Amino acid sequence: MKRTIDFCQKNLALVLLVTAGAIFSATTANFFTLTNILNILNQNAYTIIAMCGVALIMIGGDLDMSVGYHMSICGVLCAMMLTRTAIPVPVVVALTVLLSVAAATLTTFLTELLAIPRIFVTIGEATLFQGCAYVITNSKTISNLPAAFKNIAQGALGHPSLTYATLIMAVFVAAMSFTLSHTYFGRHVFSMGGNLTAARLAGINTRRMKYIIGILVGFFLGVAAVILIGRTGAAAANTAAGVEINILTGILLGGVSIRGGEGKISNCVAGILLVALISNGMQLAGWNPYYQYIAKGVIMLCALGFDMFQMRRRSVMNNQRKEEIVKTAAREG
Amino acid sequence: MPILEVANITKRYPGVTALDDVSMSFERGEIHALMGENGAGKSTLVKIIAGAESADDGEVIVGGKAFRGMTPLDAKRAGISVIYQELNLAPSLSVAENLFIGKRVGNSRVRPDFGEMNRRAAEVLRELGSNVKPETLVFELSASQQQLVEIGKALVDNCKVLIMDEPSAAIAVAEVENMFRVVRQMRDRGVAVIYISHRIDEVFELCGRVSILRDGQYIATERTEGLSRRGLIRHMVGRELSETFPRRAARVGEAALEAVGLTGNGDFNINLTVRRGEVLGLAGLVGAGRAEFAKMVCGDVRPASGELRVNGRVRRFGSVADALAEGVGLIPEDRKREGLFMDFAIDWNIPSMSFKRLSRFGIVSQKKAEALTDRYVDALRIKTPSTRQAARNLSGGNQQKVVVARTLAAEADILIFDEPTRGIDVGSKQEIYSLMNGLAESGSAIIMITSDMEELLGMSDRVAVMYEGRVTGELTRGEFSQQRALELASGYTA
Numbered sequence: 001m002k003r004t005i006d007f008c009q010k011n012l013a014l015v016l017l018v019t020a021g022a023i024f025s026a027t028t029a030n031f032f033t034l035t036n037i038l039n040i041l042n043q044n045a046y047t048i049i050a051m052c053g054v055a056l057i058m059i060g061g062d063l064d065m066s067v068g069y070h071m072s073i074c075g076v077l078c079a080m081m082l083t084r085t086a087i088p089v090p091v092v093v094a095l096t097v098l099l100s101v102a103a104a105t106l107t108t109f110l111t112e113l114l115a116i117p118r119i120f121v122t123i124g125e126a127t128l129f130q131g132c133a134y135v136i137t138n139s140k141t142i143s144n145l146p147a148a149f150k151n152i153a154q155g156a157l158g159h160p161s162l163t164y165a166t167l168i169m170a171v172f173v174a175a176m177s178f179t180l181s182h183t184y185f186g187r188h189v190f191s192m193g194g195n196l197t198a199a200r201l202a203g204i205n206t207r208r209m210k211y212i213i214g215i216l217v218g219f220f221l222g223v224a225a226v227i228l229i230g231r232t233g234a235a236a237a238n239t240a241a242g243v244e245i246n247i248l249t250g251i252l253l254g255g256v257s258i259r260g261g262e263g264k265i266s267n268c269v270a271g272i273l274l275v276a277l278i279s280n281g282m283q284l285a286g287w288n289p290y291y292q293y294i295a296k297g298v299i300m301l302c303a304l305g306f307d308m309f310q311m312r313r314r315s316v317m318n319n320q321r322k323e324e325i326v327k328t329a330a331r332e333g
Numbered sequence: 334m335p336i337l338e339v340a341n342i343t344k345r346y347p348g349v350t351a352l353d354d355v356s357m358s359f360e361r362g363e364i365h366a367l368m369g370e371n372g373a374g375k376s377t378l379v380k381i382i383a384g385a386e387s388a389d390d391g392e393v394i395v396g397g398k399a400f401r402g403m404t405p406l407d408a409k410r411a412g413i414s415v416i417y418q419e420l421n422l423a424p425s426l427s428v429a430e431n432l433f434i435g436k437r438v439g440n441s442r443v444r445p446d447f448g449e450m451n452r453r454a455a456e457v458l459r460e461l462g463s464n465v466k467p468e469t470l471v472f473e474l475s476a477s478q479q480q481l482v483e484i485g486k487a488l489v490d491n492c493k494v495l496i497m498d499e500p501s502a503a504i505a506v507a508e509v510e511n512m513f514r515v516v517r518q519m520r521d522r523g524v525a526v527i528y529i530s531h532r533i534d535e536v537f538e539l540c541g542r543v544s545i546l547r548d549g550q551y552i553a554t555e556r557t558e559g560l561s562r563r564g565l566i567r568h569m570v571g572r573e574l575s576e577t578f579p580r581r582a583a584r585v586g587e588a589a590l591e592a593v594g595l596t597g598n599g600d601f602n603i604n605l606t607v608r609r610g611e612v613l614g615l616a617g618l619v620g621a622g623r624a625e626f627a628k629m630v631c632g633d634v635r636p637a638s639g640e641l642r643v644n645g646r647v648r649r650f651g652s653v654a655d656a657l658a659e660g661v662g663l664i665p666e667d668r669k670r671e672g673l674f675m676d677f678a679i680d681w682n683i684p685s686m687s688f689k690r691l692s693r694f695g696i697v698s699q700k701k702a703e704a705l706t707d708r709y710v711d712a713l714r715i716k717t718p719s720t721r722q723a724a725r726n727l728s729g730g731n732q733q734k735v736v737v738a739r740t741l742a743a744e745a746d747i748l749i750f751d752e753p754t755r756g757i758d759v760g761s762k763q764e765i766y767s768l769m770n771g772l773a774e775s776g777s778a779i780i781m782i783t784s785d786m787e788e789l790l791g792m793s794d795r796v797a798v799m800y801e802g803r804v805t806g807e808l809t810r811g812e813f814s815q816q817r818a819l820e821l822a823s824g825y826t827a
Contacts, residue, residue, distance in 0.1 A: 183695045184688035191685055194674035201633060201663060201671055202686045203654035203743065261676060314676075 013253040013271035020277050038161035044276045045165035046228040048269055051247050052176045053220030055268050058251055060213050061193035061260030066122035067244035069129035072237055074100045074225035076133050079142040079235035082149055089148045097222035104218025108211050133237035143234040153230030165227045177265040193260025250275045252303035336361045336525045337494050342391035344377055351377040355551045357544050359525040366536040367529045369546035370569055370758030375529055379496055383415045384408035412493030416483045422471045429454035429467035432485050457485045461515050476619050477508035484515055495519055496527040501535060502755060505618030506786050507822050513539055533562055534787055545569055570760050578791035581770040583610040589747045589778035590643055597637035598625040600802045607778045614793030615782045617822050622802035623782045627749045631663035632656030662745025664737055666752045672736035673724045680706040680720040682735050686743035709738035730761020746777040798822050
């Protein structure tokens with residue numbers, strides 16, 4: 001029993017996701033079908049890919065609030081290159097990802113230059129990117145993207161709903177999961193989130209690590225932008241606006257601490273899907289979009305509360321353990 | 334009648350009984366030491382007396398008035414002031430503003446009368462025998478001057494009981510005497526000073542009585558006159574300890590690390606050599622540039638000029654990793670902030686400097702990491718039921734051993750120990766000393782930065798003293814004396 005509770009608390013997002021899934025399956029006829037599940041994954045592939053980057057940042061002890069507009073401007077630039085130039089599709093995709101990496105590297109550079117937390121730099125950048133995106137698109141949506149490009153996200157393999165987008169996401173999730181838990185790079189990321197000064201004095205080149213993390217984030221956000229506009233077939237200045245809140249909520253529900261140093265990618269995926277299911281449920285129920293904002297805000301605050309609760313719970317358990325340890329040590333002399 | 338009594342105080346935290354039926358009393362005009370190993374319950378008792386925590390049972394009696402569930406405001410009104418280790422000052426405000434923070438000075442409800450404030454502050458400072466000006470901003474003050482401002486705050490509050498939590502830990506040796514003087518002055522004014530310290534010598538020098546806690550239980554109150562060091566230690570650890578500084582049978586060999594004209598990070602032209610098998614003590618005031626020197630040697634900060642020779646060869650370290658590769662490792666001063674990953678397990682902390690070395694194609698071998706952990710947990714006798722425990726759960730002494738273990742696990746053999754025994758209990762101190770001896774005997778070179786005079790003279794083969802970023806003198810074993818080291822540390826070189 002104790003172990004079950006422990007498991008539920010550690011994997012809250014997964015448990016809630018399964019519960020929500022079960023409720024939908026019981027109440028909706030077509031929910032628990034392969035096609036529907038694959039559709040949900042397809043719709044959320046881009047958020048989950050972006051999440052891989054954001055989770056990396058958060059585990060390393062930073063926060064990024066520019067995700068939505070970062071992806072939007074990448075999407076817009078990509079769409080413009082596709083529709084207004086003759087650059088071949090694969091080159092456009094590569095350029096988009098490169099631009100995204102460049103933007104994220106700029107963020108890291110500014111963070112290091114000003115010696116302030118990434119969150120503040122990215123709050124500034126979000127507005128900057130937003131403005132740029134509106135200026136270059138003249139507030140118009142760019143559509144009519146070439147079929148070859150849309151195929152990158154929409155093409156399917158084996159099952160009509162098993163899209164490339166989903167497959168790419170699965171590969172990234174597996175790679176990130178492995179990297180974080182098994183490589184020294186992953187351990188160094190956790191170390192930085194756990195205690196940045198101690199990490200530096202332990203011989204981890206924290207400055208270089210921050211640049212590497214920034215490059216990876218840029219990569220994931222660039223790919224996510226390509227997948228997003230490939231799936232919808234259009235790009236606008238506000239295409240991905242506000243997506244960072246969904247991602248942040250999903251990651252927090254997935255058990256990554258806002259203070260960094262802990263977290264598991266698989267739980268973050270569950271967290272993102274949970275947020276997606278809830279929004280989807282609200283849409284299906286025909287809620288006024290403004291109420292949806294209210295609900296999302298409440299869920300986000302609950303996720304923060306959950307993070308706090310986890311910390312408190314740990315400190316109580318720590319006290320109990322500490323007494324045991326001190327007693328044992330005293331007995332052994 | 335005692336000014337302050339605690340009667341049958343019991344305090345339980347989830348899973349821990351921090352204080353178990355503790356009673357003791359404190360008199361007007363005495364300096365009363367409160368001692369005990371880490372986790373003995375000293376800080377919990379202080380928190381209860383200050384009203385920051387409420388006891389589950391028992392009462393606090395101040396000046397004959399009994400309190401149950403005292404609030405911080407009750408405590409303040411009753412005349413209890415606490416000076417915690419982390420000082421509670423606003424750094425960008427002036428000394429006077431800090432002294433009268435939260436108080437109305439002058440007649441206006443809106444704007445304090447700054448002239449009046451400065452006059453009254455000057456009075457308080459004069460009473461404390463300080464020449465600090467009331468207009469000085471607090472961040473410009475040294476650690477001990479800041480402490481003095483805290484004492485001044487207590488004076489302004491007209492305190493009857495002054496509790497000081499390890500006041501000598503944060504300030505330099507030469508400044509300790511000055512602090513003692515002020516504390517004695519408070520005593521002479523009739524204040525009951527409760528003095529918490531790990532340093533046995535200063536307790537004997539300063540305090541009239543000493544009360545000892547162990548594992549949340551009250552053990553004894555003794556007059557320091559007529560009490561032996563041995564007796565005190567026995568009360569604290571519950572058993573006899575062998576001599577404080579174990580002997581070392583190390584052969585001093587070749588120079589392992591030489592700093593030649595090393596300049597940068599606030600230090601100027603440092604020339605120091607440490608040999609294999611040797612412990613070089615580095616003394617000086619806080620802010621004398623010792624930690625800054627350590628940061629340059631361990632690769633964290635690049636020197637502006639001068640050179641470092643490791644095993645006779647000139648080396649330039651671009652990062653801590655570079656220094657580690659040459660066997661130079663720092664055991665930082667503040668283990669919680671700079672050394673440990675508090676929420677991570679021991680089997681993460683110990684290999685944390687070695688993950689790269691423990692991996693192939695970037696993949697860390699968990700098996701090797703665990704083997705490395707087990708080896709050092711055994712070798713350093715780190716007491717824990719499992720290596721899966723978070724570092725936070727260990728006692729201070731064991732945490733310190735984990736920090737040492739991770740540097741040793743990274744195969745460092747030129748070691749800089751920065752304040753290796755700060756805030757850890759007597760038993761653990763001894764183990765750290767034996768460990769350092771063992772390392773020296775096996776050919777490691779050790780630089781030990783310490784503000785603990787006993788430790789400096791007891792452990793070092795040679796002592797170098799720093800003052801304002803310069804080395805002001807070196808003493809060999811024959812020339813050691815507290816007096817001489819203090820003179821050099823205050824810039825007196827004649």
